[in-house]
Amino acid sequence: NAGVTQTPKFQVLKTGQSMTLQCAQDMNHEYMSWYRQDPGMGLRLIHYSVGAGITDQGEVPNGYNVSRSTTEDFPLRLLSAAPSQTSVYFCASRQTSGGLYTDTQYFGPGTRLTVL
Amino acid sequence: GQQVMQIPQYQHVQEGEDFTTYCNSSTTLSNIQWYKQRPGGHPVFLIQLVKSGEVKKQKRLTFQFGEAKKNSSLHITATQTTDVGTYFCAIRERGSTLGRLYFGRGTQLTVWP
Numbered sequence: 001n002a003g004v005t006q007t008p009k010f011q012v013l014k015t016g017q018s019m020t021l022q023c024a025q026d027m028n029h030e031y032m033s034w035y036r037q038d039p040g041m042g043l044r045l046i047h048y049s050v051g052a053g054i055t056d057q058g059e060v061p062n063g064y065n066v067s068r069s070t071t072e073d074f075p076l077r078l079l080s081a082a083p084s085q086t087s088v089y090f091c092a093s094r095q096t097s098g099g100l101y102t103d104t105q106y107f108g109p110g111t112r113l114t115v116l
Numbered sequence: 117g118q119q120v121m122q123i124p125q126y127q128h129v130q131e132g133e134d135f136t137t138y139c140n141s142s143t144t145l146s147n148i149q150w151y152k153q154r155p156g157g158h159p160v161f162l163i164q165l166v167k168s169g170e171v172k173k174q175k176r177l178t179f180q181f182g183e184a185k186k187n188s189s190l191h192i193t194a195t196q197t198t199d200v201g202t203y204f205c206a207i208r209e210r211g212s213t214l215g216r217l218y219f220g221r222g223t224q225l226t227v228w229p
Contacts, residue, residue, distance in 0.1 A: 033216070040125065042204060042221035043159065058216060090158055105149070105206075105217060107158040 001026050004108035006091050012114045013081040021076040021111050023091030029106075031094045032074040033058070034066065036087040037110075043090065049074055050096065081115045088112050120148075120207050122220030130228050135192040137223035139205035146208055148188045149217070150179060154201040162190075195227045 007022045025032065033048035035058075045058030049068040063085060065077040074093075078085060094105040121140045129135050139148065147166045151159040163172055165181035165188060172179045176199075178191045192199055202222040209216045 035219075040221060042122075043206075043219040045216055045218070048216060059218075092159075103164070103208075104161045105151075105159075106161070110158050 003027065004091055004093055004106050006089075006108035006111050008111060009109065010112050012116065013078075014116050015082060017081050019078055019081065021078075021089055021091075021113075023074045023076065023108060024072050025074075025091075025093040025106070026072065027093060027095070027106070028071060029093035029095050030071070031096050031103075032068070033092050034064070034074070034076045035090045035092065036060065036085075037090060038087050046076065046089075078113075083115045086113060086115045120205060120218060120220045122205055122223060124223055125221065126224050126226070128226045128228065129195050131197060132194050135195050135199070135225055136189055137203050137205075137225075138187065138189050139207075139220050140187045141207060143186070145185050148181060149206045150188075150190055151204045151206060151219075152201050153204065153222070157201075159204060192225075195225070197227050197229055200225060200227050 004025045030051045034046040035043040036046055037043050044060050046060055046064050047058055047066040049055045052068050052071050055066050055068055068074050089111045091108040092105050094103045123138050127135055147164055149164045150162040152162055153159045163179050168185050169183045170181040176193045180189045190203055202224045204222045205220045206217045
């Protein structure tokens with residue numbers, strides 16, 4: 001199993017450009033999510049999905065769109081990049097047990113995005 | 117959303133010294149998870165605590181969940197340079213079995229040889 005994969009690893013954008021960060025998992029997990037990590041701020045949830053066709057907002061959703069057409073893929077779209085979106089982006093997935101057992105969350109390697 | 121406070125934000129220790137990080141919530145938690153992130157890496161799951169007063173050990177790491185299930189701690193005995201990284205706690209959104217995970221801001225541990 002490859003686990004959670006993300007592409008690209010690094011990206012530089014100009015203000016106003018759009019792009020899609022790719023995320024895929026091969027563990028058949030229902031739950032997938034996107035976080036951004038900024039120095040001193042921990043991991044903040046952007047969007048999440050509990051299954052194909054179902055997405056919802058997290059703590060900091062503005063400026064980002066997501067869709068979930070398959071169980072495996074969960075892309076994150078930046079509509080019009082802004083310098084405030086310079087960050088490290090992590091995709092994560094987990095199985096959902098309803099709290100019956102440990103819901104280990106697996107993270108991808110991250111995408112380091114700079115917006116000029 | 118739910119918040120969890122994590123302290124300290126930074127900790128610098130000499131190799132061989134002990135280290136502890138704490139997470140505190142104003143509300144009762146269903147469970148709490150701990151993650152470690154090495155410099156330049158991604159968070160990696162360490163453990164989940166569920167029961168009131170629970171204590172779990174992984175080699176030199178000891179995890180505790182408070183009796184009231186409002187706080188938790190991670191203690192590392194005799195730190196080594198391999199312990200360097202940021203340690204995060206994470207809590208599940210209250211009242212939802214499919215809930216979001218909220219992360220603390222992390223404690224960044226530096227170990228001097």
